[in-house]
Amino acid sequence: MTIEDIENRTVLYGLISRLMMMEVDKTFLESIHRDEAILEMFPNYKAWSKHQELSMDMLKEKYYDVDFANLFLMHLVPYESFYTREDQMIESGGDNPVIALYNALDFRVELDKARVVSPDHIGVELEFMYLLNQALKKAYEAKDSEGIKEILEIQRGFLKDHLLEWAPLFLINMKKEAQTPLYHDGAELVLEFLLSDYEYIVKQINGYREN
């Protein structure tokens, strides 16, 4: 594991959590376009002819926001409890194990800021991974191998018990339903990244164990 690995993972979790949580804005879109390596991760989006026809503002208003509303507010349900509970109810209270985990680690979700109804929203869960990664960076810089191991274990557990338990189903649906290349590619990106990150983390943990 290198500091670059950690930083790159931080960038990616920051990017995808933002994409999955609220409508895109100019800053976000410009960030994608500024970095060719990131833009490469949205191949259909990159090739989209509408970039030539409409301004970024118009694209947002006419396409991206409409698609976001469709995918995250109207037709799909981007909450873990919807996928994992028998009754498909969104659990926003203390009976939700995700919230219990946040609470245990003293993390609080500001639902009004995130504009979600429950902290087990996919965007919030991805941002939680992002925050853990920042903690990982601190531990790495402090050469705290116990800390690194602990954080990696939390990340592995969170992916295994939560995100990977349900997000793939949501992301497959999202990819099918998406009307814009941005969200189509975004769904694919998140799915692939989560799977690959899980493998990466497991490998790192095994490495630490061997050492």
Add this chain to the structure above:
Amino acid sequence: MTKSMNNQQPVFMESRRTFLKGTAYSVAGATLAAGAFKKIAETPAVAENSFTATPKTLSFYPPLEQWDSFTELDGHDWKRGGTLRNGVGSVDNPNGIKATEYMLVPLICSNCEAACGLTGWVDIGAYKQSKDPKDLKVRKYMGNPLHPASRGRNCAKGYAVQSQMYDPDRIPFPLKRAPGSKRGEGKWVRTTWEEAMQTIGKKMHDTLKSGDELSKKSIMYHVGRPNESGFGHRVLYSMGVDGHNSHSNVCSAGTRQGLTHWSGDDRPSPDWANSKLIFLQSSHAADAGHFFQQHAGFIADARKKGAKLVVMDPRMSNSAGMADLWVPIWPGTEAALYLYLVNRIVNEKDPKTGRDYIDHDFMKQWINWDVFIRDTEYLEFIVAQGYISKLPEGGSYEDFIKILREMYAPYTLEFAAKECRVDAATLSKLFDMFIEGGDKVTTYFWRAGTIGNRGGWMNVRAGVLALALRGCMRGDVGNVGCYGFHEIFINAKGDAATEAGKKPEKVDAWNELLFPPDFPLSTNEPSYLLPHLLADEAWQKKWADKGLNVPQKIAVYIPRMYNPVWINPDGFRWIEVLKREDKMELTFNLSPTWSETNWYCDYILPTGLAGERHDQHSEATKPARWLGFRQPVLRVALEKMGWKPTDPAKATLEAHMKAGLGEIWEEIEFWANMFVHYVDPDGSLGVKKHWASKEDPSRPVTIPEWYQAAFDHVHHLKAAASKNPKYANSKYPNYEMMRDMGAWLEEDNIFRPQERELKNENGVIESMEMKFDASTLTVEPNGVVKAKVAGSEEVKAMGLILGDKVVEGFKSSSRKMEFFASWMKEWKWPEYAIPIYPVTKEQREKMVHIVSQIHHDHMQKENDFALNPIFRLPYNIHTRSVNSKHLMEISQNHNPIWIAASDAKRLNIKRGDAIKVTITDTVSGLESGYFIAMAVPTEGILPGTLACSHHAGRWKLQNAIEIPGFKEKLGVMGMGAPLYEMTMDEKMGTLKPKQGIDAGLMERKNSWQFKEYNRDIDNVWWDGLSGSWQNAVAPAHPDPISGAHAWHQKVSIEAAGKEHKIGDIYVNYDNNMKVYQAWRDKLARPLDSTNTTRRPKELKRPVWALTDKAWSVNIRD
């Protein structure tokens, strides 16, 4: 799971990329994270509490034992993460989630007739600390889970009670027309209940003092939806006055007439929940139909079990939209469709079994075929009429069936399709579904079909025949019963608590303003004609010359939470008469809110809304007998916490003043005080004793006394209260139990009640809630059992011999269902004594009395249409919803004029176009004027017909009024009525919109009343200008038989001119008077010297008994 899915979905892995190796992303990406998390260093201790993190179910009501004190978390705080985050708020934990201590006080909604249960959630925590009653607030109204029919659920109108309670424009204290000003000038002064009662009480006293016949017709109490079970009637009759007027006729006389002919009962009572086919006429169920929320729930229960839904209505209502079959029928031709079903039922056999479709058991036993088949004179009459070709061979049941087969044979599929304008395939499918429903077909005859059309009552006669032939009128599981078996009507029965100790005597007068001699068969009072009767002096003279003592004026006119100006046809005529002090000498409205009518009254006395008054209220909404108890929630909460009123007979008024709601009273206490202290203080009129307390005759009866006595009439309730240890030491256990519960199920699963055997208990037999002397029992040749009413000499039918038993039977005089209403012969209408409908144009002209005024025969020009103005909107109720911010917001722009897309295309009308709708009468040929409305072309309406609900189009003439000496202005209907300009000159009237609701409110957004509840006034976005006051244009159409106002209108439409705006109306109300007179003079068959009674005894008068002398009549020809 992930791995297996990956194996199954290789497509997701094909483009697998590596994200870390050899790539460095720009750090900017990392800053994109939204920052939804915050880290909190310390978590406050979570206190022990009874709250679960998440309620287990959505139907969350605490158990009854906790209703006096139930603490609930504030809804706003859930987004902060529930109690596991910050714990419950307290002095020690100020950041915790707010928990409110409530007292739940049960009541009954009063926004429609359904009487659903509610609970008022009174915030008592703050009051307990401050001891200031002004801290007592109702935070919300929810359902009452103990209510057997509404089952804890409510419609939008139920939850709106809170916004009505804290309406910034509600009337806060008694108002009086300013001395020296004229009615309608809009000048008001503040007065006191004391002054109002003194002035009005003296006028009533002076009126009653003479004791002559006219004095008994000179006080009138006029109710809209009464929403209580009989108290209003007692107010009048305790004075010996025939003066109770109600809106019942104008809303439902068609149904009531038709059903009374059949069974003596005026409303159906279907068992929706267990039926297989729900066959609705006009708008219902999901559309806010009669008993809306409860009926909709039972219909949903049935459909969940597989029942089918058919909706017959020219308009695709919400119900029709979700129905299995929509039958868009030409309005007023429903009888033809029912008789088509009858024809096939009697003339065809079940192809599977080869048996008749007719339920012979039911028909033979419960239909009065025997009276019909033995009346040779009548049979000869119908041969002469051409209904049948020859007399029957004999007098058997089989001969009766043969007559049916011949008489209904002309109602073929081809005829029905042409007459009803319904395609033949739909009619065939309907018949198949009707047959598949077996004896489990339910219906509710109500609204447009029965009240929109002349002869609408015949729809019911024909419809019941189709159902009866299939055994669906037996009142059995899954079919249709009678209303009277499923209701508890005791709100007037507190007599035992009064000094008199018994019911007031029969009334010895007949008020021609209530039951005019022109329409002797009228069902309920044709109250919409009141201004016409008062204004038409030629009519008064005509009947005076014939020997009747017709009133020419009313001394005291008392609308009760009623708005006759706006809801009745010919509104300008109402205004004209209300303004005349020689016709209505003193007027006052018992009304919590402003209304168009109040504007023209002398006093507005603010009585309470649903959660501010006492009433017992019961309705037949399922095959059971239940009752609800409406209560002033703030008073009950205060009393339960130890508060005591200074004057126990004025406790509701005192409680409301203490709690800062205003000088809001209730009718029961008001009238008891009026009669004891102001109308008859010395008892010389004989009225006081009916309202003075038995416990202390010097004061009025109190609420606990009254209801203890009234509930004594409900046997199981009384028994349960007396056995309940909680009330063991109570003086008023019935009252206190109902105060705590608010709803009571007296008897469940009441099926085939007409077959109940009558029991002789100690020489007394009880039938139809009356007691009979068993020793006087006699049996008529037709099996009807008669006896003397206990304690009187009056002999009445009380039962029927069925085998070897005496059973209760139906309420008709034969105690059976009357296919043949033989009394119609003596009352000059023999041709309509049986279910019938004309088949040819020639017959329609001859039988004009039962043919709709908007029959397609009348549609001559390409822009002629039949207009249906009477479908309910689910979130409005005529008068009462205007003060609810919540209901007004959700009802905006929902009331265009529906026009079929094909018609719109033909006439070049587009969505949103303003169109001019001109009303022309088809009896007199006179034009009434026009209104301007917004057109919306739709596939959801039968071509040739239009629809525009008259539930919208409120108006006011001032935004607010100034009260001398009172620093605040009083707003007038700020949430629901735009500002208009009116002109009227005794012949023509106009109304033009001047300012929208939003702009009017902005002018006074700092309304002073209930600021806490109205901080969002500046968010009001609606202008309210989407409806017209079409009732003012519509002339009165009295049905010659039922007396119903036939609401539908023949109209012609054209594009509105540039000078017109939506909301404009222009009325020639001089012509409207002539239209009314034409219907009366050309169609009605009034009393004459052959009549000895005012109306048929078979058509009772609701609700109070009149003396035989009052019933008798001697007309000079």
